[in-house]
Amino acid sequence: xxxxxxxxxxxxxxxxxxxxxxxxxxxxxxxxxxxxxxxxxxxxxxxxxxxxxxxxxxxxxxxxxxxxxxxxxxxx
Numbered sequence: 001x002x003x004x005x006x007x008x009x010x011x012x013x014x015x016x017x018x019x020x021x022x023x024x025x026x027x028x029x030x031x032x033x034x035x036x037x038x039x040x041x042x043x044x045x046x047x048x049x050x051x052x053x054x055x056x057x058x059x060x061x062x063x064x065x066x067x068x069x070x071x072x073x074x075x076x
Contacts, residue, residue, distance in 0.1 A: 015023075
């Protein structure tokens with residue numbers, strides 16, 4: 001066994017049970033908070049991308065419908 005001198009009493013002392021519980025709760029809340037922030041950022045980015053794709057599809061659809069309409073007017 002290796003002697004640690006002055007540090008020995010600090011290494012063998014355990015934390016109070018209420019302090020262990022408090023640390024666990026604070027750690028859990030921090031983890032949940034971090035995951036919620038990451039989820040919100042990811043979901044917001046995903047939503048913006050989906051909206052942009054929908055607008056692009058609608059625009060492409062409108063352009064195609066206009067082209068077909070003009071073609072039918074011209075050649076009918």
